[in-house]
Amino acid sequence: MLRILIVEDEEIIRRGLISVIDWAGMGCRVVGDAPDGLAGLELLRAEHPDVVLTDIRMPRMDGIGMAERARAEGILPQLVFLTSYAEFDYAKKAIALQAADYLLKPVDEAELAALMRRIAADGTAQEAIPQTVEGVDWQRYFSDGTLNPYVRHAMERIRTNYRERLSIEGLAETAGVSASYLSRKFKEATGQTFLEFLTRMRLQSAVAQLRSGKYRVYEVAEENGFGDYKNFCTVFKKYMKCSPRTFLQETGGRLPQEDE
Template identity: 25%
Template sequence: MIKANPIFYQVLIADDEPIIREGIRDAVDWASLGMEVAAEAEDGEEALELALGRAIDIALVDMNMPFMDGISLMKRLKEERPECRFVIITGHDEFAYAQEAIRLGVKDYILKPVNADHLVSVLRGVKEELDERHIQDNYLKKASEQIEKNIPLLRERFCQEWIDGQLEESEAVEQLEFLGLPPKLPVQAGIARWPELTVPQPLMKESDRQLYLFAMENIIGELLQPAAHVLFRDRTGHIGMLLWDEVPAKTCADAEQAVQKYLKLSIQMHLEQVREDSGGITSAYEACREAVLRDAQLSPLVRRARQLIQEQYADPELTLESLAAALQVSPVYLSRTLKKELGTSFVVFITQTRIRKAIQLLNGTDLSILEIAERTGYDSQHYFSTAFKKVMGVSPNGYRKGLAFQEEKGS
């Protein structure tokens, strides 16, 4: 159980009669109650100034003071120091302010002339209440610290449940805010696969594997900056990621190269767009899983070729011949290898890459069709529109107007 540290509560005596103030001050052994008289005031305005300047915990307040009466003083203090406790001093048994006093949280009231035993009894009750508040504050502080310490673990568990499809979107958004993440659907999901984690006989000790995984997370995290993101370990131990800001496709290749350079390890990393529906996270992450498994089967040549295409798709001069020259192989050999490993030709692959990027620009920007054509490697708007319609079944303008989706519904 958490024990409250010894606290001397600060007391203010506010009464316009000096003899009353003196009587209250001398009638109580304040130290034995864990209190001390921090200030005395003869009117309401002075009492307010002293209470705010000295962080008063308990205010003994006379109802009828000049400049500012007791109720007005308590209202102001309630606003400025809501944790302050009030005890009213009044000369009337008929307490006309009872309803207002209860609303302001008055603990009790003392009749003049002040009875010492009654005053001490009331003050003990106030002290118990303040002690309980401090114990509660300590519990809440400890709980908050514990939650803060466990945020990475909570994030990991949350992300795992989300990609497994165990959370509704509304529930997920609520938890995102609590976990310090953007309270909306991510735009990308990703995975970094390290083959060492799936081999039957690991080549290194578990402690070394965890050290390398931590280093990989640091490298990937730096490359994802400044995009809002979270990294986590999925059920297979691989590094999962959710991003709330889009990063370029070449980020995956950059991460793979950086891990190879600094850690001398080979990984496969893949990112997917997240659809704006309830199953978007799950399907995007599953697509990432399948993609890195496919990537693991690719030769270094095809992986490098694909990376260069993703980096240079906006260049109209990018051809099979120029790509082969950059990779120092013959165009025939490159074409045959791409077809064998990717199941598609160079022309189809680069077209798919360009159209995929064009779709992102059509959905996420107000760029003109000509500007999108130029940004995706097409010499002319006409050539771009022809290629787009051949792949998508509608023109770029039609796609932007939603015609593709209308046709899907119609069919």
């Protein structure tokens, strides 16, 4: 059963979504609701829902700001924006956040039910994905006061610059420590080598882009720091145990027409 968080500043709309929609009939359960992005962020941290259904424009913190904060902390679930025709330009910003979809207000229950079924099916398919591409819990690492400062620096670079060419040697030189020292401390803190951790981050983004159906495989390779198409396919197959095309077929995604 999908666990749903609703974030909407208009109380009438929020209460209507909670009480009028037949969530149980969709295989869903509302685990919380909030009137703005700040309160929504707190509930995201506490409840870890499967889906957040959020308005875009809200006081204190809007839906996009909330989603960006949640993504930075590694706690952003499937994201569905509530929008109106007048706000559609705002919804375009959600492309970078890899939103599952947009729903126009007032919400059509049949459309919502179809979306929840798709998200549930996506979740089932995602369970087969190896641990290598599960979301990185950045908050767990960065809230650890004992985290080695050089490891913290390396992780910050991975989080913000994973699309760029990064190496343990380059980061160690910048930090003024040896590569062997940084490698050892990084493995102690994460249980993974620097390259494994970086690849996991890149694959996490690559999988989401592939499944959106908006990118060709070579574009995903370039966008996420894998370099050329061939290298990306090799790395993808090593970790995912299948090619990008096979992955899409098995998870119900599709490539742009030019790649078919």
